[in-house]
Amino acid sequence: MTARWGGARYGADPVTVARDLLGQRLVRVLDSGERLSGLIVETEAYLGVEDRAAHTFCGRRTLRVEPMWGPPGLAYVYFTYGMHHCMNVVCGREGEPVAVLVRAVEPVEGIGAMRAARGEAGRSTADHRLCAGPALLCRSMRIGKEFSGEDMRLSERLFVERVRRPPGFAARIGVSPRVGIPNAGAWRDKPLRFFVMGSPALSR
DNA sequence: ATGACGATTTACT
DNA sequence: GTAAATCGTCATA
Numbered sequence: 001m002t003a004r005w006g007g008a009r010y011g012a013d014p015v016t017v018a019r020d021l022l023g024q025r026l027v028r029v030l031d032s033g034e035r036l037s038g039l040i041v042e043t044e045a046y047l048g049v050e051d052r053a054a055h056t057f058c059g060r061r062t063l064r065v066e067p068m069w070g071p072p073g074l075a076y077v078y079f080t081y082g083m084h085h086c087m088n089v090v091c092g093r094e095g096e097p098v099a100v101l102v103r104a105v106e107p108v109e110g111i112g113a114m115r116a117a118r119g120e121a122g123r124s125t126a127d128h129r130l131c132a133g134p135a136l137l138c139r140s141m142r143i144g145k146e147f148s149g150e151d152m153r154l155s156e157r158l159f160v161e162r163v164r165r166p167p168g169f170a171a172r173i174g175v176s177p178r179v180g181i182p183n184a185g186a187w188r189d190k191p192l193r194f195f196v197m198g199s200p201a202l203s204r
Numbered sequence: 205a206t207g208a209c210g211a212t213t214t215a216c217t
Numbered sequence: 218g219t220a221a222a223t224c225g226t227c228a229t230a
Contacts, residue, residue, distance in 0.1 A: 044211070053211065064226065082223030084212050101211055121214085135212050180211055203212095 005160040006153050010072035010091050014045035014098040017091040018194045023169055025161040026105050028141040034113055036141045038105035038131050039163065041199040044178045045192040046088070048098040053184035056097035067149040068097040075158060077138070077148040084135035087143050089152065089160075103179070103193070105131040106201035107140070114140035133203040172197045179203065 005024045010017065027037040046054040048068075055065045055078070067076040068090055076088040076099050088099040107114055107130050114130045115122035117140050122130070131137035138144070143158065152159045174197040177189050195202055 046211075055211080060227085062227075078211085079225060080210055081212050082210090082225070086211060088211085103211085133212070178211070183210095 003162045004153075005162040006073060010089065010153065011093060012091060014047060014091050014100050015192065017089065018043040018045040018100045018192070019173060021089065021100060021102070021160065022173060022194060022196055023163055023165045025108065025163050026102065026137075026141070027159055027161055028110075028143060029157045030110075030113070030142065031157075034110055036107075036110035036113055037161070038107040038109075038137070038141075038201075040102060040104075040160075041106050041201050042102075042104035042193070042195040042203055044101040044103055044194070046099050046101060047192070048092070048096060051184075052187040053178060053181040054097075054099075059097075061097070064148075065097065068099050069095060070149070071151075073151055073153040075143075075147050075150040075152055077143060077145055079145055080135075085138040085144055086134040087138055087147070101134060102137065103134045104195070104199075104201050104203045105137045105141075106199060107131055117142055128200040132201050136203075 021040045021043050024040050025037050026040055029035055048056050049059045056068050067074045071094045072091045074090040076090055088101050090099045092098040111127050130140045150158050174195050175191045176193045178193045
């Protein structure tokens with residue numbers, strides 16, 4: 001039996017959680033019982049009320065972002081561009097609306113089901129590209145808005161499993177500015193994106 | 205009630 | 218490289 005990742009770790013600050021999630025396994029269990037999973041290879045930290053790029057900038061608290069104000073370990077899933085979903089892991093202390101966006105996963109289990117979930121586009125997609133982007137991983141792993149607020153510490157259908165990182169893993173972690181936030185002023189350039197250097201499953 | 209805008213992806217010039 | 222797709226969410230009125 002594989003141990004779950006998480007517990008008190010979710011309560012750390014978003015930069016720490018973003019780095020610690022790299023190399024761990026994101027698991028989605030379908031209603032059929034089939035497991036879809038992959039190793040997390042790319043994340044971004046969103047720092048809450050001060051962070052102009054965050055949905056909770058200036059303390060915004062609406063129905064959509066309510067999970068971010070909840071206890072660490074909840075999922076926050078939002079819909080954007082009229083067609084895409086993106087998944088976050090809420091972290092920090094309860095009442096501190098910070099989170100980590102999961103941007104890319106390297107598929108491990110359920111690759112056939114992931115490809116099927118992509119529909120026509122999946123046919124010509126290489127395994128390592130099935131979850132190479134925040135909206136792609138939600139589509140491939142069937143993570144929709146119904147998972148916003150899901151408690152990943154307890155859920156049987158969406159959670160993170162602990163993976164033993166290989167020696168020297170920390171040296172393979174790269175850092176860069178976040179993707180797709182050109183209008184966030186000084187926050188645009190802050191080094192809050194973390195990724196496994198050399199992974200073929202990175203976004204874009 | 206209305207208008208502007210996305211924490212993106214894909215297709216096309 | 219640029220642009221289209223497409224609609225929920227949020228701010229303004």
